[in-house]
Amino acid sequence: MVDQTADAPQEQVEHLTDSEATVRYLTEKFPDVVKADEREGFEGVVIDRDHLLEVAQVIRDELGYDYLSSATAVDYLGISDHLEMVYHAYRTTGGSALNFKAQTPRENAELPSLIDVWPGVDFQEREAWDLFGIRFDGHPNLKRILMWEGFHGHPMRKDWHEAYYEQDTKPYDSRWPGGDVLRTEELNVFGKNVSYPADIDLSRLNDESEDALYSGLGLGVDIQELDEGSELKTDRLVVNLGPHHPSTHGVFRMIVTLNGETVETLEPVMGYLHRNHEKIGERNTFLHNMPFTDRLDYICSMSNNHGYALAVEQLLSRGARYQPPTYRAEVIRVLMVELTRIVNHYWAIGFLLNDLGAFFTPALYLIAEREKILDFFEATAGSRMMCNYMRFGGVFKDIPERIHSVANLMNDQVRDFNTMQYLDELINERIPRSIEELDQYLTENEIIKARTQGVGYLPPEMAVAYSAAGPLLRASGVPYDVRRADPYSIYDELDFDVAVRYNGDIYDRYLLRIDEMRESARILQQILPRLERTMGEPIFAGNKQHTPRVPVGEAYGRVENPKGELGYYVVSEGDEKGPQNPWRYHVRAPSFINLTVLGQMCKGHKVADVVAILGSIDIVLGETDR
Amino acid sequence: MSELNLRELHNTEFPVPNDLQSNVAITSLSKIYNWSRRSSMWPLLFGLACCAIEMIATAASRYDLSRFGMEVLRGSPRQSDLMIVSGTVTKKMVVPIVRLYNQMPEPKYVLAMGACASGGGPFKEGYNVVSGIDKYVPVDVYVPGCPPTPQALLFGLIALQKKIDGQSLANFDDVPWYGVGPSEAVPVPVLGPDIIDPRQMELIRRAAEAAVEGQPIGKREAPKRQEAAAPAKQAAVAKTADSADGEAVAADGDIDPKKARLMKKREEMLARKRAREAAKKAQG
Amino acid sequence: MAEGGFGYGLGILKGMGVTFKHFVNTYAADIGYLLNMYSDRPGSGTKFETRQGLKARGMYTVEYPDEKLAVPERFRFVPFLIVEDYDHEERPGHDWCTSCGICAKVCPPQCIWIVRGTNPETGRPKPEPEAFFIDIDICMNCGYCAEFCPFDAIKMDHDYELASYDRTTNHIFDKQKLSKEFRYWRTIAPTTAVEEMEARGGWEHTDVIKARKKAEKAGGKAAAKSKPKAAPKAEVKPAADAAPAAPAPVAEAPVPEDDPNIDPKKARLMKKRAEMLARKEARKKNK
Ligand code: SF4
Numbered sequence A: 001m002v003d004q005t006a007d008a009p010q011e012q013v014e015h016l017t018d019s020e021a022t023v024r025y026l027t028e029k030f031p032d033v034v035k036a037d038e039r040e041g042f043e044g045v046v047i048d049r050d051h052l053l054e055v056a057q058v059i060r061d062e063l064g065y066d067y068l069s070s071a072t073a074v075d076y077l078g079i080s081d082h083l084e085m086v087y088h089a090y091r092t093t094g095g096s097a098l099n100f101k102a103q104t105p106r107e108n109a110e111l112p113s114l115i116d117v118w119p120g121v122d123f124q125e126r127e128a129w130d131l132f133g134i135r136f137d138g139h140p141n142l143k144r145i146l147m148w149e150g151f152h153g154h155p156m157r158k159d160w161h162e163a164y165y166e167q168d169t170k171p172y173d174s175r176w177p178g179g180d181v182l183r184t185e186e187l188n189v190f191g192k193n194v195s196y197p198a199d200i201d202l203s204r205l206n207d208e209s210e211d212a213l214y215s216g217l218g219l220g221v222d223i224q225e226l227d228e229g230s231e232l233k234t235d236r237l238v239v240n241l242g243p244h245h246p247s248t249h250g251v252f253r254m255i256v257t258l259n260g261e262t263v264e265t266l267e268p269v270m271g272y273l274h275r276n277h278e279k280i281g282e283r284n285t286f287l288h289n290m291p292f293t294d295r296l297d298y299i300c301s302m303s304n305n306h307g308y309a310l311a312v313e314q315l316l317s318r319g320a321r322y323q324p325p326t327y328r329a330e331v332i333r334v335l336m337v338e339l340t341r342i343v344n345h346y347w348a349i350g351f352l353l354n355d356l357g358a359f360f361t362p363a364l365y366l367i368a369e370r371e372k373i374l375d376f377f378e379a380t381a382g383s384r385m386m387c388n389y390m391r392f393g394g395v396f397k398d399i400p401e402r403i404h405s406v407a408n409l410m411n412d413q414v415r416d417f418n419t420m421q422y423l424d425e426l427i428n429e430r431i432p433r434s435i436e437e438l439d440q441y442l443t444e445n446e447i448i449k450a451r452t453q454g455v456g457y458l459p460p461e462m463a464v465a466y467s468a469a470g471p472l473l474r475a476s477g478v479p480y481d482v483r484r485a486d487p488y489s490i491y492d493e494l495d496f497d498v499a500v501r502y503n504g505d506i507y508d509r510y511l512l513r514i515d516e517m518r519e520s521a522r523i524l525q526q527i528l529p530r531l532e533r534t535m536g537e538p539i540f541a542g543n544k545q546h547t548p549r550v551p552v553g554e555a556y557g558r559v560e561n562p563k564g565e566l567g568y569y570v571v572s573e574g575d576e577k578g579p580q581n582p583w584r585y586h587v588r589a590p591s592f593i594n595l596t597v598l599g600q601m602c603k604g605h606k607v608a609d610v611v612a613i614l615g616s617i618d619i620v621l622g623e624t625d626r
Numbered sequence B: 001m002s003e004l005n006l007r008e009l010h011n012t013e014f015p016v017p018n019d020l021q022s023n024v025a026i027t028s029l030s031k032i033y034n035w036s037r038r039s040s041m042w043p044l045l046f047g048l049a050c051c052a053i054e055m056i057a058t059a060a061s062r063y064d065l066s067r068f069g070m071e072v073l074r075g076s077p078r079q080s081d082l083m084i085v086s087g088t089v090t091k092k093m094v095v096p097i098v099r100l101y102n103q104m105p106e107p108k109y110v111l112a113m114g115a116c117a118s119g120g121g122p123f124k125e126g127y128n129v130v131s132g133i134d135k136y137v138p139v140d141v142y143v144p145g146c147p148p149t150p151q152a153l154l155f156g157l158i159a160l161q162k163k164i165d166g167q168s169l170a171n172f173d174d175v176p177w178y179g180v181g182p183s184e185a186v187p188v189p190v191l192g193p194d195i196i197d198p199r200q201m202e203l204i205r206r207a208a209e210a211a212v213e214g215q216p217i218g219k220r221e222a223p224k225r226q227e228a229a230a231p232a233k234q235a236a237v238a239k240t241a242d243s244a245d246g247e248a249v250a251a252d253g254d255i256d257p258k259k260a261r262l263m264k265k266r267e268e269m270l271a272r273k274r275a276r277e278a279a280k281k282a283q284g
Numbered sequence C: 001m002a003e004g005g006f007g008y009g010l011g012i013l014k015g016m017g018v019t020f021k022h023f024v025n026t027y028a029a030d031i032g033y034l035l036n037m038y039s040d041r042p043g044s045g046t047k048f049e050t051r052q053g054l055k056a057r058g059m060y061t062v063e064y065p066d067e068k069l070a071v072p073e074r075f076r077f078v079p080f081l082i083v084e085d086y087d088h089e090e091r092p093g094h095d096w097c098t099s100c101g102i103c104a105k106v107c108p109p110q111c112i113w114i115v116r117g118t119n120p121e122t123g124r125p126k127p128e129p130e131a132f133f134i135d136i137d138i139c140m141n142c143g144y145c146a147e148f149c150p151f152d153a154i155k156m157d158h159d160y161e162l163a164s165y166d167r168t169t170n171h172i173f174d175k176q177k178l179s180k181e182f183r184y185w186r187t188i189a190p191t192t193a194v195e196e197m198e199a200r201g202g203w204e205h206t207d208v209i210k211a212r213k214k215a216e217k218a219g220g221k222a223a224a225k226s227k228p229k230a231a232p233k234a235e236v237k238p239a240a241d242a243a244p245a246a247p248a249p250v251a252e253a254p255v256p257e258d259d260p261n262i263d264p265k266k267a268r269l270m271k272k273r274a275e276m277l278a279r280k281e282a283r284k285k286n287k
């Protein structure tokens, strides 16, 4: 399945570095099949669906776009009345993304699956089937991924309305000026968030979602047979881990087929925290989505904010009167994002160790370190976790002069620091020391080495093919980091190295996270003088608006999140389709896509290692399930 | 909480001489029973979403749950007394949650942490989100916030302890688990076309029969507003739009689309009302 | 994998050294702190710094119900509405909110419900909410309402101790429950309050300030003859005479309706103008 991408004919594409050249190349090569996307504000190419597979091969092999970052569907109901699959691919050698699309009618929607070209598209196609009802011809395991088997309808379609549906877009008219308060469940016969199809068959009601799940596993294991076998079978076992399991970092579930203790197949089952982020996001206005992004990867709210701000700013920049964020705003953003990276890696390492059996001591030390950074976040953004700090064109507020809390009747333990001093101490002393201590604490530990070295090996070609991102990709020897490959914000003027390790096992992922924390500390040390220099400069170029005019078009904003590439695909259809609301709001969640390769990584390992391998990917369910 | 404080246990009915107060306590069985129970609540190790991160932070050294005897986070429901529902409850997840709840031995308590677990939270309108865990299992304490800070959670836990303190062994309503037979299990919801609560089967059946033909997704009811207030306010809204006094309406754009929307809404409402009446007739 | 032989186990020992260091540090910090405890006044900030600041070593626990960690000024929990202090001279308990509806629009989960007030006589909207609800079971504490309110009338509260045994009756906060005095905001967020005051141009509500400015202008022009003196700062001139007479002042718009110096027709016009201006201002701010 995995093709060598390294030997793609590089010389042929040497001159085609920018996407325009690529588009020209493709349209010339496939004159009737590939068309440049001419819609206002859109880019890339539209590929005829019958030839999608063929063109995709060319894109990968000839043009060298070896990494498929994101694949998602859009429902253009009422605009051009078709469903569209949007793919973003790019080269692991760097550069911007190639955006190609394929369209299908809404009835009997069907497209060829690209799983043979980029296996990383697996879950994303399943998601498009689940939420939009697009069938993917050739997908070996096309079943629902976020909702359960048997759920009625494909909820992300524009004409599908949830039980609590009120209006297509926010703000709702019922809130003001005649805001009669009620709980939405009062509007439901059942007092719950449910609605059933009219033809609901209540005569044979049992939960079939589990059966469907197991029978659809395609594991080559017949559950029935396992059940019924008269003699005790010890060779093959199907074990269910989760969704309530301490090792799964939330509500994640894995179904593992074991031969003795050895994993034969592993099937991730998710959706237990599917909070309908995207459906809600399309009702929301652009600004409304910002605090919702906090809740994606709830450990790194700052960097989630950043990605979303970048995507919408891309759109805004095409309109008139757009002013990009000021330099100080960029500096503050990078400060926050890099602190978040450290927070995340503290957390990831702490809980990886938990999974390895070092129950809670390392995690506790690291949580204590994390609190120091959270104190700063809380003083600046107002919340420890849900920072909601970035705005389009700047940030919420400048960092305060003092980290200051007030003694009043409720409070005893007050604090009062000079913020710059606090940051200085944090960045120059506390963080580097804690990283060194962590290194000293764990790196040489023989037990850790024995448990992690050589376990969960992920070869680089496979990492690229499966669209792995972030530490998972870089620990396999692929030095791909969006901050360097496709620089945004002020990263191009900062001096840092892309951390990379080559063994591709759990131990290297751990080491890589330590390296990255060191690099982040390095970045932060360069940020400090910039922060001082820009003191007093505005954090907003224009005025802060709550309903900016967002021009029509699409944008894909991506950042290097601590967990990998986080992308936001945002489509604006202009005023008549909802004055301030995105038509499509999609999150390319690194945790979700990194799980695609979990099954491959676990094959052949012991079941106890599965937990450690999962821990080393570092997932957060809020982002996985959205 | 960290050390045994006998003064906590004194029962006022039988005064103990002052100088003996720290050595002797005369207390009621209820009191000592409650005191032991509330000082060794073992929560289920169980995190759902963002709030779980704050729960872990609460358990960590800075806030330290063990001061309340709650540091023993059990992985198994059979060994735990308290379920902290920390995060968004989705329809898919509520099935295991109800199962876990049923597996917990009495006395068991449920704490809904955060806006999501209490009443749906910011994601309430989502199609896969349950509007509060109390739709399925009884909740003892609600802790609002999104997320509640560790101190807010601790406040909630203390509130739970107070609740336990208030229970009396003499009153079987307070301690039903000493009554006859095992406590009744909450029926586990079924994942059909949408989630189905077995307790509502009858209702669903009746609603399905009364469903309007051809109406693809059934059951929505017109607002049950406070009777008197509703028409008046509706009228007020209409008036502001109708009176079309330049300034007032100009603030939010043109009049026409708004008016159209209002009219559409009214129509929708009427349709819903009709549907409801039909449903009522079928019920009655 | 295992190196075996002599070196094996050194890494573990090294790690345990770190654990031991943490252990010792924790106690050392405790003892060191105990020695200095009495020189430390509560509220001075030193306790936080030595125990939980960046220099602190070892682990530390905030003993929550007995001692609480103060939250920073920008901390946000559930929002509250600002009303004029209850002992305010002219408008005690008057809502700062003008029911402009912006907070309800920017609220991401749409958990704010506002009933705009109407003047019973004219049937026209007046800048005052008749009812105001926030469902705290939905509120995501995002702070947008406070950030975008053009009148500084809604702010994020610091009181996080809201746990309750029942949610049906008390988790939809109504206006009464939401309202807190302006001085409360000044105590919990002194710095921010000052910043906002500077932006508004005075400690009073925007409308009051504007009306005062207007009245000053108008007074200087038209009623120069009878106006005794210019309004001193931080005191609303025009309504001052009327306020004591009317205990629950109508004062929705701080334009001198009953000021004898200005004829009623003109007053009404002026009031209208002031309202329009306020709205315009609000719109401008949003843009
Ligand atoms: S209440 Fe807020 S923080 Fe808690 S789970 Fe829900 S969205 Fe996350």
Ligand code: SF4
Pocket (backbone or CB within 6 Å): C096, C097, C098, C099, C100, C101, C102, C103, C104, C114, C148, C149, C150, C151, C152, C153, C154
């Ligand atoms: S934005 Fe401010 S003034 Fe306007 S309705 Fe909300 S609280 Fe009132």
Ligand code: SF4
Pocket (backbone or CB within 6 Å): C079, C103, C106, C107, C108, C109, C110, C111, C112, C134, C138, C139, C140, C141, C142, C143, C144, C145, C146
């Ligand atoms: S804090 Fe956010 S969610 Fe809560 S009421 Fe204000 S705007 Fe709405």
